[in-house]
Amino acid sequence: MSLHRTRLIAALDTPSYDQASHWASELEGRVDAIKLGLEFTYACGLDAVKKLSARQELFLDLKLHDIPNTVASGLKALTPIHPALMTIHALGGPEMISRSRAVLEESFREQAKRPRLLAVTVLTSMSEKCLAEVGINATPLEEVVRLGRMAIRAGADGLVCSAHELVALREALGDGPELIVPGIRPAGSSTDDQKRIMTPSQAAQAGADWIVVGRPITRAENPAAAAQAIQDELRAVTA
């Protein structure tokens, strides 16, 4: 496995434009991208998403999951925002994924500028017990690899998974798919609602392309210093 630089995405989860804007400026140059998701987008709207992401690479994490036509049309409506990364749920199935990929390809003449389509496999807040409660009798690892193979075959550019599944996904799918990893907790920090967690350096060693970190940065006394400490930890892995 090649050890490449793992990039850091800060999840700016807040309903307040001023708070998100403050974090974005504080973190500029210290993180590789910002993530705006359901909380910020529902509270502040898409114009605010566009404005806030004007200066930084954007992961727009809206985790679409509906019938193929609705998801593909929803993604098309989001293309003027021009995120670098967008999410849909792998559980929507292969037709939903392939139509999503097709609509993004049609919307961007230059494919290099097309947002990368990420399929969320098994949420990092879910354990084996929780999977059983929704009727899936498999370990998170088995389910992530199964969904991951299907999603990449159907046209996803990458997958959202926990760090625990990285090695198995690389073995199954090679270096091609972009692997994005939330559920990251620096040593000693609170796990919150996350179940399948690892530290930044463990995720980097296991081959994450990007790690997503929210509360350990945004709830730190000094978010910029917290982000810098994570970058230092990531760099130490590849040094």
Ligand SMILES: O=C(O)c1cc(=O)[nH]c(=O)n1[C@@H]1O[C@H](COP(=O)(O)O)[C@@H](O)[C@H]1O
């Ligand atoms: O798609 C995601 O980004 C995502 C998928 C997943 O399985 N688990 C997960 O935590 N996330 C997101 O990653 C961020 C993690 O935030 P913290 O737990 O505060 O670090 C949140 O914004 C979640 O919405």
